[in-house]
Amino acid sequence: MTKVTRAQSTSPPDGGWGWMIVAGCFLVTICTRAVTRCISIFFVEFQTYFTQDYAQTAWIHSIVDCVTMLCGLGFALCYSPAIAMVGKYFSRRKALAYGIAMSGSGIGTFILAPVVQLLIEQFSWRGALLILGGFVLNLCVCGALMRPITLKEDHTIPEQNHVCRTQKQDLKRVSPCSRLTKEWVQTCLCCCLQQEYSFLLMSDFVVLAISVLFMAYGCSPLFVYLVPYALSVGVSHQQAAFLMSTLGVIDIIGNITFGWLTDRRFLKNYQYVCYLFAVGLDGLCYLCLPVLRSLPLLVPFSCTFGYFDGAYVTLIPVVTAEIVGTTSLSSALGVVYFLHAVPYLVSPPIAGWLVDTTGSYTAAFLLCGFSMIFSSVLLGFARLIKKTKKTQPRFLAKESDPKLQLWTNGSVAYSVASELDQKDGESVAMAVPGYNPT
Template sequence: MKRGSILSSRSLEMSEKKTHSAAAPDGGWGWMIVAGCFLTTVCTRAVTRCVSIFFVEFQSYFSRDYSATAWIHSLMDCTTMLCAPLGSYIGNRLSSRIAIMIGGLLSSAGLLLSSLAASVEFLYLTLGVLTGVGFALSYTPAIAMVGSYFSERKALAYGIAMSGSSIGTFILAPSVQLLIEFFSWRGALLILGGLVSHLCVCGALMRPLEGKRGRQKEMDLESGKKVDFLNIDIDESKPSDAKEYSFLLIPDFLLLLVSFLFLAYGCSVPFVYLVPYSLSSGVSPQQAALLMSILGVSGIVGTTTFGWIADRKCLRPYRVVSYMLAVGSEGLSCLFLPLLNVFSLLVPFSLVYGYFDGAYVALIPVVTSDTVSSTHLTSALGVVYFLHAIPYLISPPIGGWLVDQTGSYTATFFLSGVSLICSAVILAAVRVIIRCPRGSSSAITPVFSVT
């Protein structure tokens, strides 16, 4: 009887521990989730950024202009964001692990087929659409998984995870240039397809936090009961269908979405046109690829430092302010880019722009989670990235059209910088306008505050 009492208390203790672990353990297997998300951003966002390195090759091989080749990058980015809710849906209904693995297979197939392309239009479908869909299924669920495992150290965890895009850019940019020189653009795409297939490995790391059903299985195992391992665990803490998108009624979240629209238009243009602009200024192909690497290195510092700073207890209520500073500074640096036409001047631009780009990339899921709570984070990120789709689709072709019409990159970079600044100004203005009346009532929390 005494032994049964001990076993019972031990089972109760284990059950309590598992209940606590299901509520953001801030460590443990969470760091493996961070590692998986890190590799996912390498295989998705870093690869997307490096697609611009192929543009000169595509223009020469297919005899097409800037705007025609820019549609490839636009379609890839647009499809990735447009299908983000699909990734959220699969992640919520099945599991993030399944969504990421399916995405890895689709995106790898898209890159492999792109190596066989006979026209730019074929690349629109394979490299733009198919690869973009695969990235969409992998990217959003991986990011949301980090938010479910971290609370107190959320910004730091996201800083490390999202630095994958910067580190990946640093490594892949010169590597892709070398692959093109040694194996042609077809061979380079083939090798990138093999790299992206590692998303399946990333998906295998995404073990979900155990809900009630998972805890019951472990208790059954301890008591010797037969367990059906073929059943998929369902986390009962997930929101029901009726409440899954209730966060769309939160005013602060709607304001964030407006800011994200301007951000999405401006942020992708420099990554698309920095290499072509550098080449037109007389910079060698190797130096142009090095500029992309510098963007990546600087982004690493930006994601980690802003992630660490935003996690400080005294600064947590001001994470959105950090986001605004990062986006506004990025826009200002973009305005000066047309004045920089030699390699020695383009290096400081890459350092500054990359730093603040890494900062805001790490802060997007953080401020989103602070606004809607981690319960709705997967669906909310799906909506956030979905709204990125149209700006991502039209900004590079508009930039290419401006280059073709004016013979200069000045208008393209100026429009990008103004859009980024508007993103920060909108949030700042609305924050001041809404906070003033709220200040008279202590019952209402200030806009974007973190409790």
């Protein structure tokens, strides 16, 4: 077997092989997220074939998304590592790189939605799933593109790791069943966990994690129920598939343009705010959906929701990297996507239960909308509190400095400040050997 060469770099190259990493991540998102979204098109087929209600049928999509985010199985082994690799190769162009990479979800949805509908009509839902399975095998190609890279910050290893390595050399001559060996294993395990997951104790990350739970609850049901909802208001099957395609292609535009915009100098420091803005607007779109009951009204909805969905999906890794840094980005993203699992599992069945109970989609869509709005408000409120706490010490420092105290009489303020400066100068001069005040 050939030995894998690890690329060496002191800082993210922002290009070079990084664009191949972006291409690999782009194909990964097509094969994972886009294929998962297309299960919405299978929803009516599953419901008809198995003669089940909305809540029962929704478990199919929920389990797919949940297992992807929760375990190290299937799509999860491809999705999170590919996203983390983009963050390793890009710094200055990170938002743009993520925008291109994550646009695969939208492009895949745009292409696959009508194709899947055609496959179902030609080969039934069983044949369509079989063909999609063959397409997903392209993930093997994506894995071949992922070349490891060592960054400058990766060389900053805590002393605990050095102790572990020293102990490991000593333990090579000791029996693997000895007490010393067991203690070394426990110590190294604690060291690794402390280093990899220290961000879990950061207050900013905890708030982000809570916010992600509500955001994930809101975003998932639309991709399950958009097609059934469109069919319920009189839209044809082909037109419903067209809505998914529209959502997908606008998702692409949101991925790329929002990533490019937030990399510009005037928005570079406001990427966090842009993320809140995008999540909140998707929540508002949800609130408007129950009154949109025709194709001419659902198309603008698909455009708006798709754009801001692509926008905030692009910024999730960027916001996470801003909080935890690039060294822990892979682990942090794993936790963030892990937190998607439970909402993805329960939100479509809950929405389906509301549809079955009320006979309408209104309650389900309103609950999703308010959940996403709360996610945005929570992060915004936390950032506001943090800025307030930073401002108070500066204000108190200014208050305690006599040179910065202001009086209503400008001449008095000037003379007092001059006198204080003169005294400070004299005190410094007196400390100099040979100082003579005369």
